[in-house]
Amino acid sequence: MSPEARSPREAILQFLTSLQSPAHILVAISGGSDSTGLLLLLDEAVKAAPHLKISLCAATVDHALRASSADEAREVAALCASLGIAHAITTWQGDKPKTGIMAAAREARYGLLAEAAEALGADLIVTAHTLDDQRETLAMRGMRTEEVSTGIADAVLFDRRFWILRPLLFSSRADIRAFLSERGAGWIDDPSNEDVKYERVRIRRELSADAGAERNIRAVWEERLAVSTKGADWLDHHFKLHGGLLGQVMPDGLRQDRAVLDYVLGRLTAVFGGQPFAPGRAQMERLLSFAAGGEPGRMTVGRVVFDLRRNGLYLTRESRGILPLVLQPGEAGVWDGRFEARNGSAIDVRIEAQSGRSSLIPVLVTGIQPPRVGAVINSTTHDESSAPKDLGALDSCDEHRNEGGGGRGLPKSAWRRAMASAPVLSAGGAPLSQEYIRIIHLTPYFAPFDRFLTRFDFIFANRLSAVFATAPYARPPLRSIDGKTI
Incomplete structure (x- = not known):
């Protein structure tokens, strides 16, 4: 077990005691081992601790990509009924894209889970991402960039409506399956989890053969939180907004720590350019060099025009490519x-x-x-x-x-x-x-934050909302994270 890993029961207990209560949790369950384990672990812990004032409901998203998916969803419904847990089945309707199916399915899944949470009166959503998923994600992102990745976040605000929490993110799939075997509980194996046409499946097989040392992901998270906090302070002291469309970075703001500049300019580029992600490393290096150069001029990065003047750096959306x-x-x-x-x-x-x-x-x-x-x-x-x-x-x-x-x-x-x-x-x-x-x-609308906002970016995004005079983001429904009061 890696230094970061913890037993599933320990993870669930710590999660429940960290929640603000009372709370009504929607459990996303597909019927696979991870999500079935999550539901049974939560059910066991909630029933053992009624003083926590926490209740459960559940939802299954039928992506309608396999002939057996509807029957599998009904099996999950029967399991929930046997536990006395309210359950909803939501189906991904309409035509499915021929390319990018995994990303499209993810987007549809979270939208449908949010709809189910509203219908069932839930306060938050939990998903069964595990340490194995984290390792796979880090490996995939490591193939695309040299930047240190935060991987899968343990808390994400979806669509400004629901916080999605991942209590088993530091528990292994093997330990979850051991718990299910101990309970005599089965699970459904999705054949797509063995289909090597998907990148995650290929990465999973490579990792299973080489389970090297785990990255200290918590340390990476702490660094990201620290930069987000510094970025929020930077907004207070070095940034002005004119007419809701023209940003101005004051000259002193361009002489701050490079890591903070990288963070804030990357996210401001995404916001002003209407893009869900900050520009890539090569583009950011160009932008940072330009901003630090001190020579007046203009450049375009990520659909944003940067205009460097003696009184600061101005940024606004370029006028090309704006569709009605x-x-x-x-x-x-x-x-x-x-x-x-x-x-x-x-x-x-x-x-x-x-x-x-x-x-x-x-x-x-x-x-x-x-x-x-x-x-x-x-x-x-x-x-x-x-x-x-x-x-x-x-x-x-x-x-x-x-x-x-x-x-x-x-x-x-x-x-x-x-x-x-x-x-x-x-x-x-x-x-x-x-x-x-x-x-x-x-x-x-803040494209990098309003659909999926990780808790690592919460401080910066909330300060940006104040700059634009928009409504603040909902706070995480947690009293503490890793034992630390928030």
Whole structure:
């Protein structure tokens, strides 16, 4: 057993005592050994400790990729019924992609689990990822990058709605199966777990032949948390946001620790570019060298234009490649990976970039209220005014010269570039009236955080939410992590 590993019973007990209570847990169970073990371990521990005020429900996602999957889901339902645990079966409907099936299945699985959690009144979701899964993930990521990976996180906030926790992440599959054998419980073997066309299966076979020393993943996690905390402080002291679209890194912010700069600039690039991941290592090295060089100029990384001036580094979404989004009445969606839109009107609404529709009024959005027609709502830090500015003279340098506060002024070209990436709303090719604009909810969307936010990035992401004046993220439903109060 590696120094990080722990017995399944020990892991479950520590998990339950760390939870805020009362709590209603949704257990994701496929019927395989890991998830069956998780359900039985939790059931055993919860029944032995009623004072914890913790209850269980369960859900099985039928991906409908194999003929036997529906029968397997019913077997799991029977197991849950025998334990007195409420259970739901949710099915992945519709056509399945011919490529990237594993990633698509993962995305669908978590969405369906969240729906089941809402239906069953659960407070959080638990999945049965194990130390074996962690090793496989680290090996796969190690093949793609030289960066140290945090691997699978023990706590992830999904879709800003539910925390997904992984209590068996430091327990081995062999120990879980030993527990099941002790209980006389069987499990379902998924044949796809032996199909070498999947990368994880190939990696698993290689690892089974070479079970070398485990990485001290907890130490890596602590380093990541420390950088996230420093990154949040960096935002407070060195970053300003103008009009919800133009970021400004102050000169002192470019002279900070390189590891912190790497972290914050990578994630700001993902946020302003509407991408779920920070740029790769080669792109980040180029960006860091450019930012540290001190010579005025521009470069584009990850769909973001960086404009280095004497008064700092400006960043905004480049105006190319921004696709329109049409929302039907009552529909919601994410536009350009940067804004979440909800159409509360009775008509179809089109959202596109100002660069493509110069005749329409752009909307600069911050906060969680619907924007006003013809207004710039200026989200800034600490010392800046949030009073709306008139958009009637966007070409006037003087109109927005001091929007940065403190007399520092905004470069005209950087502001125009930001405005080109601003969303405009229309219906049938015509601007929306005030009556309709009030019921179109348009709020900032953080692509690297709003779908999957690990607890390692929670501190930074929450501080970024404050900068953009959006709602804070839900805190993890934990009183402690590894015995440390949070």
